[in-house]
Structure formats: structure tokens, C-alpha cells
Amino acid sequence: MEALVPAFLLAAITQLCDKPALLTAILADRYGRPLTVAVAAGLAHAAGNFIAAGAATFMxxxxxxxxxxxxLALALIFGALGAIGSGKAPDRLSGWKLGSFLTALLGVLILSFGERTPFFTLALSTGGQPWFAAAGASIASFAVAFVAAVLGERVWRDAPLRWLRILSGIAFLVAGCWIGVNALRLT
Incomplete structure (x- = not known):
């Protein structure tokens, strides 16, 4: 149970600033079905997080x-670098004609494999309780996807997420360096 809360918090912070939330908002506006798109995005995030947790059980x-x-230190440091450098908008998937559910499911699943949340889930899962880490990250990812889908693209783009991205990147960098120094026994 101790992995649930850290995974939830890391996923909530990272998903607010990552591309899958913006893609969810874009697709919800395009199809006019925010609940369907949010559920599909949540399932896509859950799949990625549970794959990461499954890999952690072997590692x-x-x-x-x-x-x-x-x-964990490397995940936080790379997460910090990703937070500071992720300003490009995702592809709008305009050519995809799969409907609201499949477009959101596959689009977010593909996009989320390159994002920070599954890497955090993998790192937290190696410490123990991988399924709780995956559940916490999935719940937070779904919550952010739901909010993004309900608000829509225009409101989501206007939200002051740039500062959250910068502040979370600094916090991840400091935490990652601290954990890394302790892991290498340099203190």
C-alpha cells in the first residue's frame, strides 16, 4: 500500500503537464464525447502502468x-528533463478514423509509452508492491484525463501549466539527485 500514494502523486503531477492530457482534450472536443474519450485514455494509461509494473516484478x-x-533517482532526473523540455503539442490524429473510443485508446497508449509516468511506475514498482504502484498511477492518470476531456482543448491550453511543469521539473531534479547520491553512498 505504500507505493500507492507516491505513484498517485507522481502521476498526477506529471500527467497535468504531459502530452496525453492535451491529446485527450483535443479528442474530446473533436468527437464531442468527453466521457468516452476519458475512459479510453484512462484504460490506455492503466495498460501502460500495469505493463511497467509487470516488468518490475521480473526486474x-x-x-x-x-x-x-x-x-528511482534516474526516473526522477529523466522526468525532470522531460518536464523542462516538453513543450511541443502532440499530433492531433486527424487522419485516424477509428471513432472516439479506439482513437483515444490507441493514440494515448502510443503517446504514453514515451512519457514519464510509466517510467515512474516501473521505478516505484521495483521497491515492492508493483500492483499498488500501477493502480495509484492509473487512478491519477484517469483523473487528469477526465478533467482534460471535460474542460476541452481551449481551456486546457490556457491553463497555466507551464509553471507547474517547470516547478515539478526542479522538484524532480532535486529529489532525483538526493536519492541518487544516497544510492551511490556519496553522503
């Missing part, structure tokens, strides 16, 4: 506690 027995801490 964790081979890792030392310091290696697990170092993986």
Missing part, C-alpha cells in the same frame, strides 16, 4: 536495494 528480484534507489 526487482535481480536488483539490490541501492540499484532500486538508483533506478
Amino acid at each position: 526487482a528480484p535481480m536488483m539490490t536495494p541501492n540499484a532500486k534507489s538508483l533506478l
